[in-house]
Amino acid sequence: MPYLTRPVLPAGTFSRRSQPTLSTGDGLVLRPWRAEDAPAVYEAFQDPLMHQWHIRRADSLEEVREWIAGWQEEWAAESQAQWAVVEEGGEGLLLGRVALRGVLLGDGVAEVAYWTVPAARGRSVAARATTGLARWALDETGFQRLELCHAVANEASCRVAEKSGFALEGVKRSALLHADGWHDVHLHARVRGD
Template sequence: MASLHTRRMVSPFPVLHGHGLRLRLWDSGSEADLRTWLRGLTDPDFRRWNTPLHPVTDLESARESLRAKVVSAVEGSSASYCVTDAETGTALGHIGVNLINPVLSNARVGYWVLPEARGRGVATHALAVASRWALNELGLHRLELDHAVGHEASCRIAERCGFRYEGTLRGAMFEAGRYDTFRDMHLHGRLTTDPEPRLP
């Protein structure tokens, strides 16, 4: 069987458009994508609120992490999108529709935005585009979104995009930079029967 380096892998997920954004799948063979992925996952603000199970600290670990995302997309279990400016193609961040469960018809979404793209509504609009696709075209019934308690910006983004606050999960995620200490997180959910939020 050909390796990941030599065989062309094709994902079942489409390119998405909306709100001046173009969401395209990450390319693990692109040096630019690799460096953007590394920059996003090593950003201090990202690290403040997230502790990846498999740490990304350099180009090699970033390459391994991004390859895993590409494989998941090919398998149909997660759709990992590079969020770009629709006109310039400039990378702005990431949004993923993860842990897609066709039996229970649900998935979990997560996102991050590069420092220079913050404050422009990128995360809100990317979440709106990805959610509409996942609920209407992918046909999922429920999307979940979680974040560390105290991450007020993420809470506002979730609520703007129709993800209702559903409760606090105690000790459900790692503390920043730790694998031996836990913290609480907020759970938000959106159903396909919920009204479509109105965004500017």
């Protein structure tokens, strides 16, 4: 049975090319992950704030190396796209991560996710990286809609969403399980043309 509409983005949108390095235009670079990033990612996941707002922990460098290999494979599979966030022109010290998760190319939809290392907090790194990624996804690549979800209690993530131009659309009740129990979630979104 034929569809009445064409896919927003065709299969191959990611896999036909190498994952790009993106400049945010304000001093940050989003670059594909490298195996040598494993120690910095492992260190980031030792932070208690990561344990509060994320559902994974890193128990070893080997485990993190496997994550990074998986992140690299997800680009070719067109299921997710993950970038390391570093300063432009710097030595490449890791500031955080920004990603498109749950990519549905045919619908032109994905979810934005991010985290930052403790030393990067308070510098708008997450908001700047998210804004840069949204610009690339919506304006350059052709996604129609990006969603951003966070626990309602995570006020810092709410500020990131607002600074990045993601409008609050509502609350998903009891939608996210963290180590301390179920959390209500804010749903924010940004669509092409916002």
